[in-house]
Amino acid sequence: MNAADPIIRLQQINKFFGTFRALADVSLDIRSGEKVVVLGPSGSGKSTLLRTINRLESIDSGTIIVDGHNLYGEGADINRIRMEVGMVFQNFNLFRHKSVLDNLTLAPIKLKMMGRAQAEELAMSLLDKVGMRDRAHHFPVQLSGGQQQRVAIARALAMEPKIMLFDEPTSALDPEMINEVLEVMVALAREGMTMVVVTHEMGFAREVADTVVFMDAGAIVEVAPPQAFFTTPQNPRSQLFLKQIL
Numbered sequence: 001m002n003a004a005d006p007i008i009r010l011q012q013i014n015k016f017f018g019t020f021r022a023l024a025d026v027s028l029d030i031r032s033g034e035k036v037v038v039l040g041p042s043g044s045g046k047s048t049l050l051r052t053i054n055r056l057e058s059i060d061s062g063t064i065i066v067d068g069h070n071l072y073g074e075g076a077d078i079n080r081i082r083m084e085v086g087m088v089f090q091n092f093n094l095f096r097h098k099s100v101l102d103n104l105t106l107a108p109i110k111l112k113m114m115g116r117a118q119a120e121e122l123a124m125s126l127l128d129k130v131g132m133r134d135r136a137h138h139f140p141v142q143l144s145g146g147q148q149q150r151v152a153i154a155r156a157l158a159m160e161p162k163i164m165l166f167d168e169p170t171s172a173l174d175p176e177m178i179n180e181v182l183e184v185m186v187a188l189a190r191e192g193m194t195m196v197v198v199t200h201e202m203g204f205a206r207e208v209a210d211t212v213v214f215m216d217a218g219a220i221v222e223v224a225p226p227q228a229f230f231t232t233p234q235n236p237r238s239q240l241f242l243k244q245i246l
């Protein structure tokens, strides 16, 4: 891979659920360290798009290259791809019967063959980073939604991914917990992580995104820096969307 190559390259992706076209000729390049915020109405294909980037979803045509690996090519190593691409979901998806610490150490021990002591050391430093070190021995049910989501972010980071995908990470949270999660994401962005974020938090999009991608009916209809997107959206559907939410 050439240093100038994008870390994520989507070329002409099509994805069908039956006869329904969920992704329509989607092409997008994301460079290392770039922060992309994906906006669009409900059902426009945002989650499907994210899920194709770590192969949680298959595609029907097109090419996806992540860090030089052809995701859907012959002999693609799914486990390796998932190690490089962390994902955070709306509903946290923590292992409920495991402690916070075990949530973080499980995958590194199992998939990266990390020794327990090293995995725990890494886990504690990540919990520290998301302000959850003192909850290492709690169980998810004992935590608030915002705390669970911060643990979920730390868990994804424990695999030392190169790319982090976030699918509406604050949408299931009570309003007073949204900021504590956004702050963790802002800190991650400042450290240079490549991030693709589906969110309704326009403040985050304005402040953190390098690029806003707007989707409608499975297609990317506008790609612009946030400043341009929010002040002078070019596509009529972006204009309508912004009118409705701002």
Ligand code: ADP
Binding pocket: 017, 020, 022, 040, 041, 042, 043, 044, 045, 046, 047, 048, 049
């Ligand atoms: P968004 O995240 O933008 O709200 P999604 O990517 O979740 O949109 O969904 C895009 C479209 O694909 C929606 O119409 C949705 O109903 C449909 N869809 C998503 N997943 C499936 C599935 N597993 N089976 C059938 N239809 C699906």
Ligand code: MG
Binding pocket: 046, 047, 048, 167
């Ligand atoms: Mg979605």
